[in-house]
Amino acid sequence: MKTDFKFSNLLGTVYCRGNLLFSPDGTHLFSPVGNRVTVFNLVDNKSYTLPFAHRKNVSRIGLTPQGNLLLSVDEDGQAILTSVPRRVVLYHFSFRASVTALSFSPSGRHFAVGLGRKIEVWHVPSTPDSNTEGDLEFAPFVRHHQHAQHFDDVRHIEWSSDSRFFLSASKDLTARIWSLNAEEGFTPTVLSGHRQGVVGAWFSKDQETIYTVSKDGAVFDWKYTSNPNDADEMQDEDEDMRWRIVNRHYFMQNSATLRCAAFHPESNLLVAGFSNGLFGLYEMPDFNMIHTLSISQNEIDFVTINKSGEWLAFGASKLGQLLVWEWQSESYILKQQGHFDSMNALEYAPDGQRIVTTADDGKIKVWDVESGFCIVTFTEHTSGVTACEFAKKGSVLFTASLDGSVRAWDLIRYRNFRTFTAAERLSFSCLAVDPSGEVVAAGSVDSFDIHIWSVQTGQLLDRLSGHEGPVSSLAFAPNGGLLVSGSWDRTARIWSIFDRTQTSEPLQLQSDILDIAFRPDSLQIAISTIDGQLSFWAVSEAEQVSGVDGRRDVSGGRKITDRRTAANVSGTKSFSTIRYSTDGSCLLAGGNSKYICLYSVTTMVLVKKFTVSVNLSLSGTQEFLNSRLLTEAGPAGLLDEQGEASDLEDRIDRSLPGSKRGDPSARRRMAEVRVNGVAFSPNGTAFCAASTEGLLIYSLDSTVQFDPFDLNMEITPASTLAVLQQEKDYLKALVMAFRLNEAGLIQRVFQAIPYTDIGLVVENFPTVYVSRLLRYVAAQTEQSPHVEFCLLWIKALVDKHGAWLSANRSKVDVELRVVARAVSKMRDEIRRLADENVYMVDYLLSQANEKQSPALLLTSDAAVLKALPSSDTKGLSMDDLMEDKAAESEGEWIGLE
Incomplete structure (x- = not known):
């Protein structure tokens, strides 16, 4: 089994905090998720997570106007510059302060950052595709200049369309106008008049008007004009010209405050998000309300508009919501x-x-692995859901909950079709489903019995007694014969529930059992106990065959409340979840630590160790704590600073006393890193882990499908034919032909490749073009007379790229169906031809030793011509066949071209 698993995607979390960004073409949305950045493709309905990770949560992201460079900054001001097309980290940089605002200029040459009350302007690092003048080599960050005239944090920075000026909005109740370079007759200007902190400031399309929005819901229109009250007095108007407020508008949202706003200059649209979950869309400068909509139960943290002004993106951090709204059609x-x-x-x-x-x-959420999106959410359970398991056949899901119910879900119609309950109120903590899907069993920490129900009738069939402690884990054998249960009474029991006498065989262990896993061949079980031991038992003999001490492997990471070092903390020294690989050769284990361990079952050694997170914003990711963060009142990360917030609504404590779970307004800081569940994919090429940060996907084929010819402008039909005929580089010529996507050129290159080189060409063929090549070969199989040539291509594709085709079955399902149809059609034609000619072949064999007369030869040739398929005889006459027959008699073979 291959063990080179690498991080490939992050599901389960779509938005945490910070700002959202649309790509220049408006089709991709960049969202900060913890210490990573996730990209959502809104057209193809897919998402992926960039491979880099910050040391703390991402607070601000910025994208160049060309869309090729992404600058992401974490809470400490540590920045990473990334190439978006290649998904490669180019440079690390530190701003040495917390970044509160970030914006790239429309020209792509500069970007401005707000560092507290300071503003710094930097040159964008030059890259070969950034169209900058001068040296095209990569250069680190160079600061252009800085400003420090604000008296409080800068919240928003906006550039003018010509990149000569930019606006800054601050919590000090003002907005300011700055110039990128020294402009003749221009001095930095202060726009004051708001009564609360300014959330945003924008230029109009003609740059004659400035709009500023404050937290109290006031919208001011600014114009560069003279004082209208002094119009009658004769004085020099040039001396009195300055930016003045010409209009005042107010949102009027009762007690709600404005949290975020965005303006689109081309369409004069102003979008505002409020603390009560509403957003409003207004047309400027008349301030006409287009519509309002409630999209969240909590405040909206950020809003942005794409370049065309059609889509609005909203982020709400408390509930982790991410919404893209098309306001014209009023649809999501x-x-x-x-x-x-x-x-x-x-x-x-x-x-x-x-x-x-x-x-x-x-x-209960169902996530699509290919797209990364949640496709359905079930909310019927009224309390925490503790376990889930699929039936082996069909799309039926079973879940157990603390509300005392076990539910069965139909994932075709997306409905709850059966609910199982016990005679008394119990909180179920574990679940197991018979492979046939007829019986479901559940265990509870409140009761020592195991409850078994019939899926067909929903009735309680039996209660298995025998454990002397709460049942913590259940597992059915994959062949359906046995049920194994683990308990806190330090025993595991093997139940034969389908026999007339339901006996159980206890397996004695040294500590409380946390989880049990069955090997796919049903011959072995793995048991994880609270003392960090992994023991492996043979089911038939009910005896232990081997064991692993995993305490040293899983221990790691010191929580900020720990009084002991990471090596001596007992809470992280056990595996709470274990799973066998698909082939049963490896065991995956995770627990309340930052590590996931992969063990070999045969050799009992640690094969690989995966680090779940390096995010310092989580508790338990550091091996050593910084003593400077320890105050007299305890760790600095756990101090409640809510009462010292500068804004009134941030000082109000709406949390329920003593509530730690399910309270939407509960304060959560420094969550502990842990792994609550692991699972291998059915094909064994990936595994997923449910961690504090979200649903982490690790896969073997995590390489980006990057086509090097996408960046080459010299690909022409002439250069393709030159590569084919002169260089004899068939692989390169075929890829260039597919890149140009001209049917005649593709056919010419395809037919010019020798059949002896087909395997070599297909083996090195880029996977990004495999689906297109498969569809083309299938079409050629149906149309071309070169039957064996096309079959060799199909065989080589299946042999060389079979693993990729099976792993990406959903992508190439259409192409595989076309190939199957072409092959079956060819098989049917050959079978029909053989059936029609079987008597003619027998006759010709009997006449092989006799001299044929011209009349007999003519008759046989006519019969052969009649038996051949119409596609093979098009354009052929009887004389042509006679010539072929004569050539055959002379020892020469002529194929049909």
């Missing part, structure tokens, strides 16, 4: 929300295309 382009509380369990669907996650917020 994207509506995603992650789990509010930590995830408890996860499970792969049998087809490997979906992942189900359950959490303490009582929600």
